[in-house]
Amino acid sequence: MHSHPTDLSRRDFIRQASLSGLALTIGAYLPSFDRKGNEAGSGAPRIVNAALLGGSGPDGADPAIELMSWISIDSSGKVTIFNHRSEMGQGTFQSLPQIVAEELEVDPGQVHVRFAPANPKKFGPQPQAGSFSVRGWREQLLHAGASAREMLIEAAAEQWRVPATECYAINGEVHHRPTGRKSGYGALVKDASRLNPPSEVKLKDRKDYKVIGRPLPRKDIPSKVDGTAVFGLDKTLPGMLYAVVERNPRFRGKVKTFDSKATLAITGVKRVFTVQRAVFGDLYEGVAVVADSIWAAMKGRRALKVEWDDEGFEHFDSELLLSRMREGLATQAGELNASSIRFETEIQKAAQKIEAVYETPYQSHSCMEPLNCTAHVQDDRIEIWGPIQEVNWIQADLSQRMGVALENVSVNMTFLGGGFGRKAFTDYPHEAALISREMKAPVQVVWTREDDMTAGPYRPGAVYACKGGLDSAGHILAFQARRASQPMGPGGEGGAHADYSPVSYNSGYLDGLARSYLTSIPHYSFADVSISSSIPAMWWRSVDASTNGFAVESFVDELANAAGKDALAFRREHFADARYQALIDRLGTLSGWKADGKEKGWGLAVTECFGSIVGHVVKVSHRPDRKIKIDKITALIDCGWYVNPDIIRAQVEGAIVMGLGAAIKHETHFKDGKAVENNFHTYKMPRINDIPAVEVFIMENDEKAGGVGEPGLPPIAPALCNAIFDLTGRRIRKLPFDPDAV
The missing domain is CATH 3.30.365.10 (Aldehyde oxidase/xanthine dehydrogenase, molybdopterin binding domain)
Incomplete structure (x- = not known):
């Protein structure tokens, strides 16, 4: 399945996320952010649209603001948050829903979380860096939850023909104080979706929080314990091939020659060819071994013979690096x-x-999960799946380097087994996309522990x-x-x-x-x-x-x-x-x-x-x-x-x-x-x-x-x-x- 975020209708977006029935979808716009993630504007975010499945928001939105996140409530009352931040163990699958649940007045156990694809126009900046998830997004999430709550209250008040001031929300239901009537959110979403979002909402004082500040169990832990959580290596596609790459151990060296005769004789090996990956301003070279199983690819790499060209750059020792730093301070x-x-x-x-x-x-990053990435490149479209810490950067990098329109590059997050900054880098998805393009098939590129530790950065x-x-x-x-x-x-x-x-x-x-x-x-x-x-x-x-x-x-x-x-x-x-x-x-x-x-x-x-x-x-x-x-x-x-x-x-x-x-x-x-x-x-x-x-x-x-x-x-x-x-x-x-x- 291919998703192309910038031309999706909301109906398609929700359907592709496997939601069924009616859904109230709330979008929050927020001031633009600079390249460090600092807010460039000021003031509270404003909730600008609500949709019943395919309903649309304003087309002429201010270009200085970007769509941040969605909250969807379907007819059964299920609340879904499309999380635009990666989850690498730091807890966004719990903390971000917990923020929304507070103002939305739902039990966090009712909140479901799904990864959002790369789409800066809809979700705003998506880097998982600088410990920014809660400190950067709490205001937007609080306002989104409060706005959805107020729309549901107003919908109930109109159904009951009573003043909205006589109604309140609690535990996924709207209650009428004088009569004791109540209605679940699922029964209200159709009417609520026809309302205009409130221009202002009053947020709770901290002393009134019921959910925020509590040590609630993390939503991602059960799936990680029972094995149902999807990490990068768990991704499979029909016809998918597997690849490993023999990379130059001296970082900037080139491939002089390689002998693949013994490699190609191994059952399951399909192709052997040179490949590059972009590391900052350089193209690092290696030899890709592609096979119908990861074991065959690894076995094939062991049989590969490569001669490297390591001329034209310094071969550093640790002592030389240290002495150069000391000399720099002295001179x-x-x-x-x-x-x-x-x-x-x-x-x-x-x-x-x-x-x-x-x-x-x-220091090496040495995440418990080594690097990996699955890529499927077809004509003018690229789709990526993997443990990705920063989907926006990777989407933009692939678009530029491979000459594919940004809206035709889809980057999908899985869970990450640690990141620490390394999995925000663009090199490993670029390498996977090049191999997929060469093979004209989906390919999963797997890095071994040795690859991960010796290739940097x-x-x-x-x-x-x-x-x-x-x-x-x-x-x-x-x-x-x-x-x-x-x-x-x-x-x-x-x-x-x-x-x-x-x-x-x-x-x-x-x-x-x-x-x-x-x-x-x-x-x-x-x-x-x-x-x-x-x-x-x-x-x-x-x-x-x-x-x-x-x-x-x-x-x-x-x-x-x-x-x-x-x-x-x-x-x-x-x-x-x-x-x-x-x-x-x-x-x-x-x-x-x-x-x-x-x-x-x-x-x-x-x-x-x-x-x-x-x-x-x-x-x-x-x-x-x-x-x-x-x-x-x-x-x-x-x-x-x-x-x-x-x-x-x-x-x-x-x-x-x-x-x-x-x-x-x-x-x-x-x-x-x-x-x-x-x-x-x-x-x-x-x-x-x-x-x-x-x-x-x-x-x-x-x-x-x-x-x-x-x-x-x-x-x-x-x-x-x-x-x-x-x-x-x-x-x-x-x-x-x-x-x-x-």
């Missing part, structure tokens, strides 16, 4: 923020000066040079952090990030920094030095904050130690606003921070990114063999307005485990231009016995919604290293490290 000023000019003068006035260098490695490593000065009272007078790293994005050729300007610092660099420091520290300086590399680099869970947080919060701890002050009290002195002070005070109470004032082994870090503030306290001790034991991690997240506390706790716990692995277990090394670690026997993951007791707490306040999926990761490495210093006096400035070797 280049880098891109500076406006206050940097004053910094060097002001730090000379400090009573005490400190310098330190921190290093973080390249990777989170880039970084080196930080930090310098700070304290005044006579032990307060930070001046603070500087300079980073040398490979830019995330096209080529890593040493050019500046797109966000740089001569008078402003890179906002990505500040991710992870507790922004309250910028108010309390009189003089600060941030700079970036870009290095070039043939190794592809891109975002990783929490992006820049994953490395920035380690350097900055480790250095703040060093400044506290130099000042002779308690690490928690020192941070509180430098948190200039009440929100941060409330978090640090509660974190100290919850963790039992140095309760007796004597016990050693306490570490703390507070970071901010994606609209949320997170603090971790780590307690460590010595085992009988004098090796380090992590006793407990206490985490406190301030994400403002939130939906489901269980999802928040799960996400912070998962982020802690991932961040802990990056701190003490795994890194990607390069030798002669190739990745060394190729599976979990060398790219070590934390095991259950590596994970201590973890407690996660949530701040309660009236702040606007922040992100959850990523902000829990950055504080764990600095908090752990700070705790080890408190216990042993040894400062760890390079990740990963082996706790048993401390």
